[in-house]
Amino acid sequence: MATPDFIRDLRTSIGRQLLWLPGVSAVVFDDRGRVLLGRRADTGGWSVIGGIPEPGEQPAETAVREVHEETAVRVVPEAVVLIETMPPTHYPNGDVCQFMDVTLRCRAIGGEARVNDDESLEVGWFAVDALPELQDYALTRIKRALEPGPTWFQGMGEEPTAPQD
Template identity: 35%
Template sequence: MSYLMQLRSLVGQRPLFSVAAGATVQDEHGRVLLQRRSDDGLWGLPGGGMEPGETFEDTARRELLEETGLSTPLKLWQVVSGPQLYHRYPNGDQVYFVSGLCRGRLNAAEIASAVPDAEGETLELRWFDLADLPDISANVNKLNLNLLRAEVSLPPLPLAPWPAPPGGEHLRELRALVGSRPLFSPGSNVLLRDGSGRVLLLKSRDSGLWMLPGGGMELGETFEDTARRELLEETGLEVGTLRPLTFSIGADFQFTYANGDRVYNASQLYEARYGGGELKLQQSEIVEARWFAPGERPPDEELSGPLIVSHLRKWA
């Protein structure tokens, strides 16, 4: 049983994050490979939900092979999120996609060797010109195709309307239903630098370890929304431009909290410049804040898990 199906057995049809990957495959003519889906009869990109420990590329390659019988190298292109990526399946299940869009190439003739999946999810496979697309399923597919259409100066496909996000604290509410089992935790961190190049670290009240400002995403947020909200909540600071740096996901970034809760992080790291202002720490979570130069950062064992270690190694 897949990760998401296991969660559904515990929480029903309520909105969940679907951390997923799509295989954006084009042929030598620039046409895109689409599958007609069995659940709604509409067309979309091969792809699906991630399993714990996978990267976006791992998932996109697995889903492409499972749904089409085809294989080609795929490289992460973009990661998308936000309220417009809400989707309600025909069976009533609700998700907010956090999707890694992975690109690759196949020769047009290779579709002749395609084998739709044995479970019947794929009814048909076909190459489509970006200017002549069929009825598309789900905003996540429309957004992906709009990125391709923009590259060749075509107007965007209209997105289906979406509801207002539900609010609340998604991960906390989910934990009350599922306990400490491993969960995907999409989120953001901010590498906030001052004029001397130092970076701001915060010491967690719970663990006593150092971390970057940041935290988990709420349903309907973008990664940038999350970064700005967490920075303001934890430090009282607001910043201008947030520059995306690296995205971290996969088996290396699982983490177990002191209370036993386990997560697989899917985290966007941003860089921002400190423009002044008084630090107002979130007393319930943060006990100390300090600026560190690259050669002065705490040792790995004093940092809050492999995600923060990875972020700071790249910075240093």
């Protein structure tokens, strides 16, 4: 995920210390029940689409923007799937961030999936029974998006997602 300008500006004041940030993940399904994934340029791994809200931006707006920016697919958010505070992430440059992730289940309504920016190496639709290798982070979000029921909240009897270091 590219670092937004407002975070770069904050880093000039606070240095590398822990920065608490919101994050939004979008689990996008098409009309065939396939899930949209991107292979990230920063890690080379496949994942659900996500990013950091701009100041004042609502999570649903972030999901719509990020999915379109990264994949050229247009979506409609349908439900909050999961809210989870992630363990701190330590980046190679020394920055430390901790994200509170809001995951939304989204429905694709248009556009053709393609690499649409420099954050992804590949994008594609995958049947849920034929997913590429994914970190637990992405698998948990896809699993929760497939389940009917209420929003899942971390700390309510289950183990947290593993750190992304």
